[in-house]
Amino acid sequence: MKIYEQTAANLSKLLQNKEVSSVEVVQSFLDRIELIEPYLKSFITHTPAMALDMASTVDNRRAGGEKLHPLAGVPIAIKDNISTRGLRTTCASRILENYIPPYDATVVETLKQVGMPLLGKTNMDEFAMGSSTENSAFYPSRNPWNLERVPGGSSGGSAVAVSSGMAPLALGSDTGGSIRQPASLCGLTGLRPTYGRVSRYGLIAFASSLDQIGTISLTALDSAMLMNVISGYDLLDSTTLSEPVPDYTIFLDEGIKKLKVGVIKENVSEDFDPEVTAAVMKNIALLKESGAEVDEVSLPLTDYGLGAYYLIAPSEASSNLGRYDGVRYGFNAGGESIDDMFSATRGRGFGPEVKRRIMIGTYALSAGYFDAYYLQAMKVRTMIRREYEAAFKRFDILVGATTPTPAFKIDEKIDDPLQMYLSDICNITDSLAGVPSLSIPSGISSGGLPMGMQLTASPLKEGLLLKVAGFLERERGHLPLRPKVKLPEGGEV
Amino acid sequence: MKYEVVIGLEIHLELQTSSKLFCGCSTIFGREPNSNCCPICLGLPGSLPVFNRRAIELAVAAALALNSDVQEKSRFDRKNYFYPDLPKAYQISQYDQPLARGGYLQIEVDCASRIINLERVHLEEEAGKLIHSSESIMGSDYSLVDYNRAGIPLLEIVTAPDITSGREARLFLEDLRSVLLYSGASDCKMEEGSLRCDANISLRPAGSDELGTRAEVKNMNSFRAVELALNYEAGRQEEILAAGGTVIQETCHWDEERKKTIPLRSKEGSSDYRYFPEPDLLPLVLESTFIEEISAALPELPPARRKRLKEQYGLDASEAALFTFNRSLGDFFEAAAARYNQYANLAKWVQGDLLYYLRESGKNVEEVEPQKFIDLLTLLDKGDINRPVAKELLSEIVLSGTSPQKMIRDKGLGRISGDEQLLPIVEKVIAENPDAIENYRQGKEKAMAFLVGRVMALTGGRADPGEANKLLKEKISRK
Numbered sequence: 008m009k010i011y012e013q014t015a016a017n018l019s020k021l022l023q024n025k026e027v028s029s030v031e032v033v034q035s036f037l038d039r040i041e042l043i044e045p046y047l048k049s050f051i052t053h054t055p056a057m058a059l060d061m062a063s064t065v066d067n068r069r070a071g072g073e074k075l076h077p078l079a080g081v082p083i084a085i086k087d088n089i090s091t092r093g094l095r096t097t098c099a100s101r102i103l104e105n106y107i108p109p110y111d112a113t114v115v116e117t118l119k120q121v122g123m124p125l126l127g128k129t130n131m132d133e134f135a136m137g138s139s140t141e142n143s144a145f146y147p148s149r150n151p152w153n154l155e156r157v158p159g160g161s162s163g164g165s166a167v168a169v170s171s172g173m174a175p176l177a178l179g180s181d182t183g184g185s186i187r188q189p190a191s192l193c194g195l196t197g198l199r200p201t202y203g204r205v206s207r208y209g210l211i212a213f214a215s216s217l218d219q220i221g222t223i224s225l226t227a228l229d230s231a232m233l234m235n236v237i238s239g240y241d242l243l244d245s246t247t248l249s250e251p252v253p254d255y256t257i258f259l260d261e262g263i264k265k266l267k268v269g270v271i272k273e274n275v276s277e278d279f280d281p282e283v284t285a286a287v288m289k290n291i292a293l294l295k296e297s298g299a300e301v302d303e304v305s306l307p308l309t310d311y312g313l314g315a316y317y318l319i320a321p322s323e324a325s326s327n328l329g330r331y332d333g334v335r336y337g338f339n340a341g342g343e344s345i346d347d348m349f350s351a352t353r354g355r356g357f358g359p360e361v362k363r364r365i366m367i368g369t370y371a372l373s374a375g376y377f378d379a380y381y382l383q384a385m386k387v388r389t390m391i392r393r394e395y396e397a398a399f400k401r402f403d404i405l406v407g408a409t410t411p412t413p414a415f416k417i418d419e420k421i422d423d424p425l426q427m428y429l430s431d432i433c434n435i436t437d438s439l440a441g442v443p444s445l446s447i448p449s450g451i452s453s454g455g456l457p458m459g460m461q462l463t464a465s466p467l468k469e470g471l472l473l474k475v476a477g478f479l480e481r482e483r484g485h486l487p488l489r490p491k492v493k494l495p496e497g498g499e500v
Numbered sequence: 501m502k503y504e505v506v507i508g509l510e511i512h513l514e515l516q517t518s519s520k521l522f523c524g525c526s527t528i529f530g531r532e533p534n535s536n537c538c539p540i541c542l543g544l545p546g547s548l549p550v551f552n553r554r555a556i557e558l559a560v561a562a563a564l565a566l567n568s569d570v571q572e573k574s575r576f577d578r579k580n581y582f583y584p585d586l587p588k589a590y591q592i593s594q595y596d597q598p599l600a601r602g603g604y605l606q607i608e609v610d611c612a613s614r615i616i617n618l619e620r621v622h623l624e625e626e627a628g629k630l631i632h633s634s635e636s637i638m639g640s641d642y643s644l645v646d647y648n649r650a651g652i653p654l655l656e657i658v659t660a661p662d663i664t665s666g667r668e669a670r671l672f673l674e675d676l677r678s679v680l681l682y683s684g685a686s687d688c689k690m691e692e693g694s695l696r697c698d699a700n701i702s703l704r705p706a707g708s709d710e711l712g713t714r715a716e717v718k719n720m721n722s723f724r725a726v727e728l729a730l731n732y733e734a735g736r737q738e739e740i741l742a743a744g745g746t747v748i749q750e751t752c753h754w755d756e757e758r759k760k761t762i763p764l765r766s767k768e769g770s771s772d773y774r775y776f777p778e779p780d781l782l783p784l785v786l787e788s789t790f791i792e793e794i795s796a797a798l799p800e801l802p803p804a805r806r807k808r809l810k811e812q813y814g815l816d817a818s819e820a821a822l823f824t825f826n827r828s829l830g831d832f833f834e835a836a837a838a839r840y841n842q843y844a845n846l847a848k849w850v851q852g853d854l855l856y857y858l859r860e861s862g863k864n865v866e867e868v869e870p871q872k873f874i875d876l877l878t879l880l881d882k883g884d885i886n887r888p889v890a891k892e893l894l895s896e897i898v899l900s901g902t903s904p905q906k907m908i909r910d911k912g913l914g915r916i917s918g919d920e921q922l923l924p925i926v927e928k929v930i931a932e933n934p935d936a937i938e939n940y941r942q943g944k945e946k947a948m949a950f951l952v953g954r955v956m957a958l959t960g961g962r963a964d965p966g967e968a969n970k971l972l973k974e975k976i977s978r979k
Binding site: 088089090096098108109112207208210211212214215216242243244245246323325326329330334335336345349369372373374377381 | 548
């Protein structure tokens with residue numbers, strides 16, 4: 008098995024046993040990037056020198072007998088909306104094309120302390136608005152399982168990098184499905200933690216009350232290991248939770264007997280691709296055979312979730328994105344007056360989807376509309392939270408499909424925003440409720456595309472989600488799912 | 501028709517914290533532009549605000565001092581608008597759930613007590629400062645922005661429309677400033693912009709309950725300017741109404757040089773700030789014990805002190821007001837009064853000669869030891885020195901802090917009196933001024949005044965004029 012094909016947990020072992028050096032590990036991924044990145048376009052900025060530098064520092068420390076973190080020397084890719092000091096952070100937007108943050112996001116600082124080499128900043132939908140990575144101002148990323156298809160989004164670049172062996176782990180951000188949906192479309196494990204479990208300091212805001220940094224990995228164990236690094240209270244983020252962080256890896260080996268599983272009726276809908284639903288049901292059957300207690304549950308407010316989400320998120324975005332005015336940093340289009348400069352900078356700096364959401368949000372917050380839109384949406388959000396609380400009185404976890412279909416084709420939905428929004432239909436209510444939500448691979452479709460299943464638990468029960476994910480991995484015994492990347496000029500790599 | 505003026509004020513106050521409201525940057529005034537900044541107060545992408553506990557304490561102290569009802573739960577909101585001095589394109593402020601509701605300030609207008617009610621007190625962040633290449637942003641080739649001020653904690657105090665004249669507005673502001681200084685919340689320096697005031701002013705027929713159309717007056721940079729601007733604006737509106745016209749709702753600037761209010765060219769429609777709850781901050785929840793602790797730590801506040809000064813020391817209104825507004829002078833008075841019970845005399849000397857010499861020398865009253873001051877008054881009371889000498893000594897006490905007893909010893913400033921010291925001088929004066937003696941004997945009282953003046957001159961002012969008078973009369977009549 009080649010180095011770049013290893014899971015993060017395996018790399019961790021190889022490194023700790025000194026069977027490989029971090030420099031060798033990083034080099035293996037850099038070689039892989041050189042080979043296939045031109046076809047997949049998962050990165051916006053590559054940082055090979057930084058990665059090798061960190062790798063050799065870690066190797067030296069290990070050679071010096073220092074006790075290192077299990078993930079020391081294991082490289083990672085980071086979504087390009089997470090601030091990195093001295094390294095441009097674009098949010099895949101023209102308006103931040105040349106923006107170089109003077110500070111590290113809290114999670115980046117932690118990764119550096121642990122000694123994880125950074126391979127690069129990954130492609131995404133502009134300002135994390137989108138579900139296909141087609142809204143990147145630079146280029147779309149491609150799904151390694153089928154280059155004609157989208158990898159999902161907005162953390163599409165991170166998913167592509169992990170899926171195709173260009174990085175063993177990646178950080179993404181999830182506002183309304185931006186980790187789980189691409190994880191599902193690329194056959195990966197994607198965890199959106201409880202809102203407040205991971206610091207948002209340095210994560211460039213899309214919708215502050217929904218944004219959450221999370222993990223994209225090949226396995227549940229890899230996700231658990233990365234969660235151990237990034238979770239916890241941060242003085243710089245008032246919305247982080249102060250509850251202690253458990254060692255997430257300890258949950259992985261536990262059994263699932265008597266686990267109460269609620270199958271969300273709305274998320275195994277008849278309207279979905281039957282193969283997707285069938286794959287979910289097959290996994291549920293496996294849980295049941297192993298002693299889980301399975302029942303159906305309806306979350307009827309799911310129907311209102313999408314509407315509420317597409318008012319709350321754009322409202323916050325319209326405010327969060329006001330600062331891109333060309334005065335202090337980023338793109339500046341100039342102009343005769345201050346208002347001209349604002350308009351030209353924003354008019355040319357933002358892409359169409361970002362503008363659409365700024366307009367929706369501005370409208371929803373305007374005097375005379377606020378009560379009917381924003382306030383109403385917030386009421387729905389409260390009701391959704393209550394619906395979840397009630398459901399978690401009956402069930403330990405809730406399950407359903409992550410996405411209604413496997414990966415769709417590039418260009419298929421880009422001109423139809425509503426169809427695009429609907430691809431997150433299963434993900435949005437978990438975001439609104441602020442609960443942890445995990446997408447894991449559920450199977451491969453007849454068309455050779457991965458499908459996903461979403462597991463949801465009550466706040467701070469990430470461990471429980473990882474336990475079920477780990478259990479299913481063991482039972483099915485065919486992970487990680489790896490595509491053979493079929494190159495346009497022929498051949499597979 | 502007779503009109504009455506209705507004024508409401510909106511006061512912005514920079515709180516006296518060492519760091520900004522949501523980050524650790526310094527708040528020191530006058531630093532090099534853009535040197536007190538960090539990713540948070542510059543609103544860099546990804547940065548988040550975190551409460552400064554000290555700012556909340558000061559805000560609560562100020563609110564309590566203004567009798568405002570501090571809320572156990574309040575919330576921060578975003579006020580969205582585009583302007584180059586606003587780094588995030590929104591100001592973190594408080595909208596429908598302010599820090600404190602209601603409140604009032606009792607002020608004195610022409611010896612009568614007036615209550616000015618407050619609507620609310622809330623916390624928000626300061627914006628940066630624009631420096632234009634010419635007078636205004638419109639006519640400038642370029643503008644520069646200094647974000648040192650951005651993020652400094654600001655307290656907004658909104659009054660009810662209870663104020664009825666420019667003069668009353670000024671008196672209110674003077675009292676408000678005094679209360680806020682006592683509370684320790686702010687240094688209230690209008691010249692540095694740490695206290696600013698905007699006003700809404702309208703007219704209505706006297707006795708009416710309805711409010712007329714108001715104008716908002718900005719750019720008033722002193723309490724005096726507030727009085728002048730509001731009186732001017734009231735006059736302007738009265739002229740319009742008296743001529744049968746209507747006042748239009750607009751914002752105007754006070755032009756300090758031309759002494760008139762100038763309407764700003766207003767844009768179409770009113771601004772819509774699209775307020776919504778700030779998702780990056782949790783609601784502010786204040787434990788009642790926290791509020792009680794701050795309340796207990798507040799000093800005696802000006803209205804109470806003024807009342808007590810009158811009652812305890814029998815001071816008149818102007819003395820009580822002086823010793824309240826000038827807090828350190830009041831403290832000095834009370835420290836001295838603890839050991840000297842001739843309160844009227846004490847008050848007279850503190851507000852008269854002491855204040856005069858303090859101003860002359862540029863010294864602070866804190867530098868003067870009350871004991872030395874009391875010693876001086878006691879020496880005077882006992883007749884050991886006379887008034888002119890006492891003034892000379894006071895000047896020296898203020899300047900160098902030397903004790904009056906020591907100066908009297910060193911300079912021989914003690915009084916010249918009695919048969920041994922003063923009598924020979926009296927005799928000398930009589931011998932040297934036979935004409936004056938003759939005049940006195942013929943009944944010219946003026947001649948006696950002349951003779952006393954000669955005695956005073958020869959003693960260097962150290963004799964008591966009364967004693968000199970008495971001795972002179974004795975000597976002259978004996979002849």
